[in-house]
Amino acid sequence: MARPRQALLTRERIVDAASALVDKEGLDALSMRRLATELGVQGPSLYNHFGTKAEIVDAVADAVIERIDLTAFGAYEWPEAVRRWAQSYRAVLVAHPNIVPALATGPGRRRPAALAMAEAVFGALVDAGWPPARATHIGALLRYLVIGSALGSFALGFDIDPGLYDQYPHLHDAPLLAARHEAVDEAAFELGLDLLINGLTAGQELGTRR
Incomplete structure (x- = not known):
């Protein structure tokens, strides 16, 4: 049987996962490696959407401001x-x-x-x-x-x-x-x-x- 397809990695999924991690454990817990683990992907795939951790933090911060x-x-x-x-x-x-x-x-x-x-x-x-x-x-x-x-x-x-x-x-x-x-x-x-x-x-x- 074919393996189930992995959910498409998007900026929104990354920001949602990063936001949940920051809410739960704080900014110090956020890293590209930890975030990749939370999403079930390889670390390099995150760089297709964000160049640095700082960019992810900015996106998380802006997602909060949007509320x-x-x-x-x-x-x-x-x-x-x-x-x-x-x-x-x-x-x-x-x-x-x-x-x-x-x-x-x-x-x-x-x-x-x-x-x-x-x-x-x-x-x-x-x-x-x-x-x-x-x-x-x-x-x-x-x-x-x-x-x-x-x-x-x-x-x-x-x-x-x-x-x-x-x-x-x-x-x-x-x-x-x-x-x-x-x-x-x-x-x-x-x-x-x-x-x-x-x-x-x-x-x-x-x-x-x-």
């Missing part, structure tokens, strides 16, 4: 559009925390979804009347907030041993944070987003857009 909802731009005024986008951005990154370090760099030429997102945010801010330089600053600031929030949990940074905080009376309840880390971290992000958007809106109303 961010940009539909608020054009549907809402800039403050609400930015809020909805930032909330979606963070939710996607929190769901895929292991790829966040790769997203901390700029979009580059191999990340079209990231460039499309930058275009949407920057365009919405400029169309709302912000000068291009200030729109750049706002976009960067929002990105810092989102990525910083998704990169690690503040609440999980505290030990759960109550005795550790005997000499720090104001941190008496710190051991409780770990059990509520998702709510704490999300609330901190929402507070920062509120302050940022409200401050920018107030400044725009006062005409301080430089």
